[in-house]
Every structure is written in structure tokens, then in C-alpha cells.
Amino acid sequence: MAAEEPNLVTEDTKPRASVRKRANEIKPFRCKNLIAVLENPTDMINIGTVIRNVNALGVEKVYVVDTRRSLPDDWQDLRERRTASKTSVSAVKWTFVRRFDSTEECFAHLERKGFTSIVTSPHVKGKASIFLHEGDYTAYTKLAVWFGSEATGISDLAVERSEMCISVPMFGMIESLNLGTSSGIVLYEVAKQRREYQSKYRKRNQRGQRANPLPTTIGPKV
Ligand SMILES: C[S@@+](CC[C@H](N)C(=O)[O-])C[C@H]1O[C@@H](n2cnc3c(N)ncnc32)[C@H](O)[C@@H]1O
Numbered sequence: 537m538a539a540e541e542p543n544l545v546t547e548d549t550k551p552r553a554s555v556r557k558r559a560n561e562i563k564p565f566r567c568k569n570l571i572a573v574l575e576n577p578t579d580m581i582n583i584g585t586v587i588r589n590v591n592a593l594g595v596e597k598v599y600v601v602d603t604r605r606s607l608p609d610d611w612q613d614l615r616e617r618r619t620a621s622k623t624s625v626s627a628v629k630w631t632f633v634r635r636f637d638s639t640e641e642c643f644a645h646l647e648r649k650g651f652t653s654i655v656t657s658p659h660v661k662g663k664a665s666i667f668l669h670e671g672d673y674t675a676y677t678k679l680a681v682w683f684g685s686e687a688t689g690i691s692d693l694a695v696e697r698s699e700m701c702i703s704v705p706m707f708g709m710i711e712s713l714n715l716g717t718s719s720g721i722v723l724y725e726v727a728k729q730r731r732e733y734q735s736k737y738r739k740r741n742q743r744g745q746r747a748n749p750l751p752t753t754i755g756p757k758v
Pocket of ligand 1: 658682683684685686687688689690703704705706712713715718719
């Protein structure tokens with residue numbers, strides 16, 4: 537199993553002062569208790585893209601259900617794989633990623649930790665199906681957003697164990713968006729809402745209102 541938190545210092549790389557400074561600056565903007573889950577992704581480029589999106593949008597972690605056992609157990613090994621490191625533009629070094637052997641194992645872990653799951657699909661599925669812009673993603677303190685595999689989409693088991701299914705509205709002739717692309721669109725909206733909430737309240741149910749809201753944006757990296 538991978539280490540519990542991403543490490544800024546690896547054996548061979550000591551963080552430079554500028555890296556440490558940036559890491560401190562972005563800390564308050566990261567969305568606590570927000571996890572992106574990839575269910576059986578097959579394409580390393582897509583995995584790298586999702587990791588890049590997760591890192592850039594301030595999502596806390598990535599979980600990968602890898603039933604075929606195609607990814608290394610030790611995340612450090614993946615960090616050293618050229619494709620993952622290249623497509624994620626090194627975000628894999630700064631992002632916590634954990635793999636699970638099955639969808640069931642991942643749900644057991646998330647539910648034990650008190651996470652609510654929602655799935656994403658271009659199709660209407662599950663107990664409730666909504667368009668992305670219709671959702672309130674601050675209603676759950678701990679939230680896991682699931683993305684399905686490139687060929688088969690999200691599994692029936694993931695749909696059954698989730699509160700709802702969200703779709704990005706599409707207006708073209710094709711059936712679906714690419715996995716990496718959809719993760720960027722969905723996580724942007726979810727993280728934006730949760731960052732706004734975190735800026736106003738310290739606790740759930742709109743308790744612990746801050747006297748002065750924290751900023752929700754940060755200047756571009758210089
Ligand atoms: C290439 S799509 C999978 C297509 C598959 N044939 C299906 O039936 O879902 C890979 C994943 O991207 C996400 N996705 C793609 N298009 C989406 C959309 N319009 N809305 C929400 N999620 C989408 C879903 O998580 C989906 O499982």
C-alpha cells in the first residue's frame with residue numbers, strides 16, 4: 537500500500553525554497569475530504585491527466601481501483617514511470633494516490649472513513665441523476681467522486697453504492713467525453729463550490745462562520 541500522505545521530500549530531492557513557499561501558499565486552497573476515484577482506468581495518459589487535474593484544482597487525493605493489478609502497489613514506482621510522470625507534468629510527485637484491488641474494497645474503505653460517493657456518467661443512472669451545474673457539492677462533508685473506465689464506464693456496483701450520478705451536458709454526436717477531460721470539468725465545479733464553502737465556514741452545516749471569508753483564488757505561479 538502507498539504511504540499515507542504525499543511527501544515533499546524524497547530521498548533524492550530536497551525541496552527548494554521556492555517549492556516549499558508554493559506548497560505553503562496553496563495549502564489553504566486545497567479541498568479537504570475530497571477524493572477523485574478512478575474505476576479501472578486502462579490508459580496511463582488518462583491517469584496522468586486526472587492526476588494533473590486533481591493537483592491543479594486542489595482536490596485532496598486520488599484513489600484508483602485497479603482490478604487488473606496493472607499499477608504498482610508502491611506509488612513511488614509509478615512516480616518513476618515515465619508516462620505517468622510526463623502526462624501529469626510531475627503532478628504525480630505531489631499528489632497522494634492509492635490503489636485498491638476492487639471496487640468493493642474501495643467502497644469499504646471510503647464508507648469506513650465516512651465518505652459519501654457520487655458517480656459520473658454521460659448516461660442517466662442510479663437513485664438520482666443530475667446535470668453537473670444542478671448539484672450542491674457542499675452538502676457532504678466527505679465526498680468521493682467516481683469516474684468510470686474508458687470502455688465500459690462506471691460499474692453497476694459503484695452506481696448502487698452512490699448517492700447520485702452527475703452528467704456533464706453534451707451537445708454533440710458522440711456518446712461521451714474523454715475520462716481525463718470529464719475529470720477536469722467535474723472536479724473544477726465540485727472543488728470550486730467546496731472552496732467557497734471552506735472560505736466562509738469552518739464546520740459542516742454552515743456552522744463556524746468566519747468573520748472575514750478567506751480568499752478563494754490565488755495568483756498564478758510566478
Ligand atoms: C469514456 S467515458 C466512458 C464511456 C462509456 N461508454 C460509458 O458508457 O460511460 C469514461 C468516463 O468519463 C466520465 N464521463 C464521460 N463523459 C461524461 C459526461 N458527459 N458526464 C459525466 N461524466 C462523463 C465518466 O466517469 C465515464 O465513465
